[in-house]
Amino acid sequence: MGNHLMVWLIRISLLFVVVLSFSVGNVSAHSVIVSQDVKEQTLNRNFLFAVFSMRVTRWPDGRPIRVFVLPDRNPLHRLFVKQHLQIFPYQLRNKWDRQVFTGAGSEPEQVDTMEEMYRKVSQNKGAIGYIEESFNLNLEKVRVVDEF
Amino acid sequence: MSFKYLPALIVSGLSAFCSVGYADDSDHDFSVNGFITQGFFYTDHNNVYGESSDHGSFDFHEIGLNTAYRFTPKLRGAVQLMSRQAGEVDNGEPKIDYALLDYRFTDSIEHAIGVRVGRLKVPFGFYNETRDVAFTRPSIILPQSLYFDQARDLELSIDGAILYGSLSVPGGWLDIDLLYGSPQKDTNVEYAYLAMDAAGKFEESEGLMGRIVYNTDNGRVRVGATVSEYRLGYEPGGGSYPFEFNKGDLKLNVAMLSAQYNTEHWSLTGEYMVHDIDWTELGGIYAARPKTPLTSYYLQLQYRLNYNWDLLLRYDDLMLDGDDPQGKINSRLFPFRQAHNFYSKDITLGVGWRPNADWLFRAELHNVEGTGWAAEQDNPDSYALRKYWNIFALQATYRF
Numbered sequence: 160m161g162n163h164l165m166v167w168l169i170r171i172s173l174l175f176v177v178v179l180s181f182s183v184g185n186v187s188a189h190s191v192i193v194s195q196d197v198k199e200q201t202l203n204r205n206f207l208f209a210v211f212s213m214r215v216t217r218w219p220d221g222r223p224i225r226v227f228v229l230p231d232r233n234p235l236h237r238l239f240v241k242q243h244l245q246i247f248p249y250q251l252r253n254k255w256d257r258q259v260f261t262g263a264g265s266e267p268e269q270v271d272t273m274e275e276m277y278r279k280v281s282q283n284k285g286a287i288g289y290i291e292e293s294f295n296l297n298l299e300k301v302r303v304v305d306e307f
Numbered sequence: 308m309s310f311k312y313l314p315a316l317i318v319s320g321l322s323a324f325c326s327v328g329y330a331d332d333s334d335h336d337f338s339v340n341g342f343i344t345q346g347f348f349y350t351d352h353n354n355v356y357g358e359s360s361d362h363g364s365f366d367f368h369e370i371g372l373n374t375a376y377r378f379t380p381k382l383r384g385a386v387q388l389m390s391r392q393a394g395e396v397d398n399g400e401p402k403i404d405y406a407l408l409d410y411r412f413t414d415s416i417e418h419a420i421g422v423r424v425g426r427l428k429v430p431f432g433f434y435n436e437t438r439d440v441a442f443t444r445p446s447i448i449l450p451q452s453l454y455f456d457q458a459r460d461l462e463l464s465i466d467g468a469i470l471y472g473s474l475s476v477p478g479g480w481l482d483i484d485l486l487y488g489s490p491q492k493d494t495n496v497e498y499a500y501l502a503m504d505a506a507g508k509f510e511e512s513e514g515l516m517g518r519i520v521y522n523t524d525n526g527r528v529r530v531g532a533t534v535s536e537y538r539l540g541y542e543p544g545g546g547s548y549p550f551e552f553n554k555g556d557l558k559l560n561v562a563m564l565s566a567q568y569n570t571e572h573w574s575l576t577g578e579y580m581v582h583d584i585d586w587t588e589l590g591g592i593y594a595a596r597p598k599t600p601l602t603s604y605y606l607q608l609q610y611r612l613n614y615n616w617d618l619l620l621r622y623d624d625l626m627l628d629g630d631d632p633q634g635k636i637n638s639r640l641f642p643f644r645q646a647h648n649f650y651s652k653d654i655t656l657g658v659g660w661r662p663n664a665d666w667l668f669r670a671e672l673h674n675v676e677g678t679g680w681a682a683e684q685d686n687p688d689s690y691a692l693r694k695y696w697n698i699f700a701l702q703a704t705y706r707f
């Protein structure tokens with residue numbers, strides 16, 4: 160009897176792990192997207208981090224970078240920040256606030272939905288943002304950049 | 308019309324004007340941000356920010372409004388107006404907090420280097436530049452041993468130039484600021500460094516400051532050092548002892564170490580400062596002890612339960628004279644001040660609540676021994692100051 164219970168417990172917990180990893184995998188797959196005029200084909204993580212923290216404000220060709228983000232509490236934003244930039248969302252918020260309220264810099268432009276993110280990145284020059292991989296992109300309007 | 312309502316009027320007027328500009332999406336080079344903070348303070352003894360020991364004091368607000376504009380990819384401009392009411396220390400009169408032009412020569416991951424000129428925030432330690440912006444500080448009252456509100460005008464902004472840079476180095480990056488300019492100095496600075504509203508005035512002054520912060524592990528670890536040298540020229544006003552001093556320079560030297568460790572839920576922060584004050588040229592009552600090393604430090608633990616709630620525990624220690632931690636020697640030399648007026652030890656417990664991205668509420672308790680940072684302006688009778696006291700504080704902030 161005890162064995163039977165153990166087997167069921169193991170099965171249930173396995174199922175749990177599978178479901179959990181599936182759902183995490185699903186949400187965590189984002190892509191970094193840029194507007195078509197951006198020349199860079201690949202971006203390294205340090206550069207991404209510097210761009211999203213607004214420490215670097217120009218593309219290598221000298222044109223200004225326009226950064227778009229979802230709201231601080233959006234789950235996709237939080238995962239993107241943690242997994243791609245490898246920092247915590249509160250650290251990013253602190254950096255932006257410090258810059259905005261000392262006059263040293265600005266904060267990214269906020270969008271509310273992925274549709275809006277896609278639209279803004281596709282319509283603005285020098286734009287960068289991120290999007291869920293499952294989102295149906297028109298690759299003539301935005302480009303997905305590779306990271307290394 | 309009194310000045311009290313002027314800031315609110317300016318803020319509402321400007322925000323109405325700016326929201327019109329903001330409606331145009333193509334105008335992304337222009338941005339507006341601001342905040343309004345209201346505080347409440349209750350103390351069992353001694354006063355902070357108004358007459359807090361009677362029935363509590365609402366005599367505290369901070370209102371800020373800033374705008375920035377990108378003229379070209381390399382050139383930006385930014386201005387912030389600030390109104391701060393804080394008991395008898397600040398009267399709420401709107402001031403230009405910063406107004407600057409920022410030219411960035413290079414802008415890459417290896418090195419982003421530029422220069423800012425105008426009225427600039429003073430890059431001192433981790434919190435000084437945004438000390439009046441409630442949601443950038445970890446508590447209602449910043450650790451007073453390092454960020455004393457009494458000398459705030461000196462620490463607040465400076466008219467001059469900053470050379471700044473962010474440089475890639477092994478393991479992370481360095482943030483560097485080098486500043487030269489003329490600090491703001493008004494009666495509050497006299498209270499802070501002369502313990503009175505002196506007969507004369509601080510006139511011609513200059514300050515040099517450098518700060519370097521090493522960020523590693525994507526900013527999880529931050530280690531910094533700040534050094535500065537200020538010279539405040541005192542101009543006698545024809546008064547007499549003990550309210551008068553000789554013509555000469557008050558010299559201030561600051562050396563400060565800062566460190567912070569961040570995890571998802573925890574942040575541990577500590578800062579240590581030695582601040583040498585040299586009254587030699589001024590003489591007067593300070594001829595008795597012309598040089599003192601003001602020594603202070605704090606250790607602070609923050610815990611973020613989730614996005615909405617955070618907790619704070621801090622120990623903050625100030626010795627106005629590091630060679631005399633109990634104030635015994637100084638209280639003999641300056642008999643109009645009690646020994647506990649030369650130090651402060653503050654244990655702080657706080658809680659913060661952010662119901663959404665725009666609002667922040669805080670509550671905190673301070674258990675304090677000593678009155679080293681109790682403002683003379685709010686406590687005019689120094690004999691009435693009590694050694695042991697408690698502060699209960701509430702704060703509400705809205706940002707836009």
